[in-house]
Amino acid sequence: MFNQVHMRRWLAGLGTALLALQGAAHAAEVDSDAEAQRILAASDAVRNPSRSFGLTTSLIEYHNGHQTDSNTLQIYAKAEPESGQYRNLIRFVAPARDLDKLMLKNGNDLWFYDPASQASVRISPRQRLLGQAANGDVVTVNFAKDYHAHLSGDEEVEDGERVAHHCHKLALSAASSDVTYDNIEIWIDATNNRPVKAKFYAQSGQLLKTAYYRNYQRELEVERPTETVIIDGLDHQWVTIMRYADYAWRDVPESWLQRDYLPRFKPQ
């Protein structure tokens, strides 16, 4: 009798202790994920200015070490007040055949405008307008708004200039279907939250792209990467180098971020 009562109390105590341990582990995991999300948001703030801005992005594409294509884009970005995610208005500047074509991206709502035909055509997020680069590669994106972050540990990683950094490694999973990539691994410098390297994956787990952020310079009050090197995950011989320049604060009125404004857009 005594033994049975003792045993029940002991089991109850053990159960409580296990629950407490599980709760503590869960709380630690929640804290860890919250910390991962905070690091990701801080990294976003390094890549992206805090309010509406514009920049010029030049893309050069290589295959087997030979340049195969180049594009120049003027990008205007404005954060959506509620979600905090950026809407992007992109003007094609070069090559000459694409001059003044426009792309408007507002989540899954994408429009392409050709000044020659005055036609605004709605396109799907999957439809690509550039060479190897996806539309999502050239637009301004706050990862922390679109992805759940999980801290996978710390690693030493070489950056785009072959300098080693002590980094937090974050595993990002898409929070919605509006995103270009389902999963991302990103390495963020533990000392200053600068993004160093990222790997982008399809839902199947297939590596799609590897990106290196490099050539940090002071732009709009913060040291930001002014180049991204993107290496194709399927064929490493496809490489796209993106260079960012002409950063400037741009007041983009909300009313310009709609289809009807595209034929009226004038470069600032």
Added chain:
Amino acid sequence: MPARSSRSAAAASVVRVALLWTLTVTCAAAAEQAQTSAPPGDDDAAALALPFGDAAAASTTRSTSVTLEADQTDSTLAQGGSIDAQRLSIDARSNLALASQWRAILADRLDLLWPGRFDEAQQINTLKEAYLSWQPRANLLLDLGRINVRQGVGYGYNPTDFFRADAIRAIESIDPDSLRQNRLGTVMLRSEQLWDSGALTEVYAPKLAEHASAAPFDPDVGATNAQNRWLISLSQRLIGSWSPQWLLEGTDSGAPQLGWNTTAALGDATVAYLELASGESPSLWRQALGLPGEDSVHTRAAMGFTYSAANKLTVTLEYEYDGAALSASAWSAARHANLAAYGRYREFVAAQQELPTQHSAFGYLTWQDAFIRHLDLAAFLRLDLVDHSSLPYAEARYHWTHLDAAVRWQRYSGDASSDYGAAPTRQSAQLLLDYYF
């Protein structure tokens, strides 16, 4: 166009084609030379060692674009025989800032044509746009001049594109995108008010001339401003990102026409669209022949979807309906009755960019970087669902930095008096060069 008959014309044609290809090869070689190279490698280190070339360093303030286009077309005629023709076109577009709130927009195209004989040159100038734009506030714009106002979300047929009638002076290609590009704007006063979730546009286009002009360099306001017209369009975001557009168009002589455009994303690869126009009007047959009678409500529609595959292949399927066009029985009767009336109807419908019969289908395929980098394929099929005649079209286009080289092919198929079978040309092949300055 006269049939090819003389050796001298053929020789001149060969010389012109040879000159075009010389230009191609020279420009292509120059483009290739402009490319930089870097040591090859197969890991991240090799990629990170690549230099950043300077080819992408372009001026963001550039406001003018000029395109030079040359083509050689060989056509087989429905009645037998063949003709060849050459064309050289200069297309310029400029959007100039005059002052902080003022801009001038100019778009013009000059076509030089040699339809069969080198000594029979023709010129056609198309003044596409020429207007002043004033933006007194960020959300208010006022424009005055010739403007190409283009409405609609359909690909092959745009019933809400109310200013398309009689706007084409020279057909460079039957590709619907080319037809939209190379047309006259309408002289109008336009205001546009924008707000965060929508826009209101008002247009007034006055009558400026009685008849269209065939003179080569005439601005041809008679083609686009032969009657007083007005248009109001309203776009408003309603739920999420859903933002339909309503239009109301009217003239001095007819009842107002109502239009509606809407699109929706179905997943991340598909976009569906619907374009509708409806209102009281005479049938196209009555309009073409100037016949009296009672007007009735006619509805026009284009609906379809576009699917994008991961390999840059895009497919569009569209159903088109024109309630003012001839029904199956009326079309059958028209084909076998008065030939002059039938011919006048076809001519009128083509100028109005309407459909000759009530039901049509349109399939459009584009494939960017098909098989090899920089090779773009495009193909479409127009199908008249009433008489089952068809028009297949295909284009292969390779592009360098400043130069495109393209080949096109099209074929009109069907019974002799059918929608597409009645075309004077049976089949055409076209070699095309575009140089972008």
